[in-house]
Amino acid sequence: MIENEGIVIKSIDYGDSNKIITLFTISGLKSLTVKGAQKPSSHTFNFAKEFILLKYEDRGKYLIGGKVENYYTNIVNDIKLTKSALRIFEIINMLVEHINDTKTAYEFLKQCLDLINQKIDHNLIELIFRIKFLYLIGLSPNFNSCVRCGSKEELAYFSLFDGGMKCNHCKDIKDYHLTNFEFETFRLLYLVKLDKLIEKIDAINYQYDEMNLILNMFYSHFLGFESSVEKIYKKINK
Numbered sequence: 001m002i003e004n005e006g007i008v009i010k011s012i013d014y015g016d017s018n019k020i021i022t023l024f025t026i027s028g029l030k031s032l033t034v035k036g037a038q039k040p041s042s043h044t045f046n047f048a049k050e051f052i053l054l055k056y057e058d059r060g061k062y063l064i065g066g067k068v069e070n071y072y073t074n075i076v077n078d079i080k081l082t083k084s085a086l087r088i089f090e091i092i093n094m095l096v097e098h099i100n101d102t103k104t105a106y107e108f109l110k111q112c113l114d115l116i117n118q119k120i121d122h123n124l125i126e127l128i129f130r131i132k133f134l135y136l137i138g139l140s141p142n143f144n145s146c147v148r149c150g151s152k153e154e155l156a157y158f159s160l161f162d163g164g165m166k167c168n169h170c171k172d173i174k175d176y177h178l179t180n181f182e183f184e185t186f187r188l189l190y191l192v193k194l195d196k197l198i199e200k201i202d203a204i205n206y207q208y209d210e211m212n213l214i215l216n217m218f219y220s221h222f223l224g225f226e227s228s229v230e231k232i233y234k235k236i237n238k
């Protein structure tokens, strides 16, 4: 019975004919060897493609049966959509050990890939993933009270490197803080429900470059994470 399910986020050659795939599943990352998957004529060839939703059966380190549930064709065929998916995969791959609830993370990943594949604004979905992922690793930004004294009154600004609001009494001119527009966007993308996104999408006003920069700083400050995918794409675009 083929009952397990995962998304192939990485696939590398192994030996003359095999591949090793990394799947993200409801229980986290899983690596499996797929015999013969380098040969296009092999029945296992399709099971080792990146960006597929795979039902699989495994024994030990080996994949012994599979069925591709979704090829995410639009993501694979459009370099811009691919970039957004790769930035999401990269975060999962590098930060998986921080995830508190891998089942929720898996369902969330699937929902994001479906939306990107449906050609719903891929930049927006990528940003929403990167913001909401903070919740999944216990790094929720604090929007409702002062991070220093806990007060809910006279909140002055969102301090990026303190990860939350500061009140008028605790504010510090040295803080790097978000402008009102940046803060409103940040909070909106954090709180928006993905299943309600399509009906609300026209009202979401955001600047990709600005939010990308803020999130890069946040991830770098709290997690020491820098995106290699972004660097590679910048080189390609030069």
Ligand SMILES: [Zn+2]
Pocket (backbone or CB within 6 Å): 146, 147, 148, 149, 150, 151, 166, 167, 168, 169, 170, 171
């Ligand atoms: Zn305060």
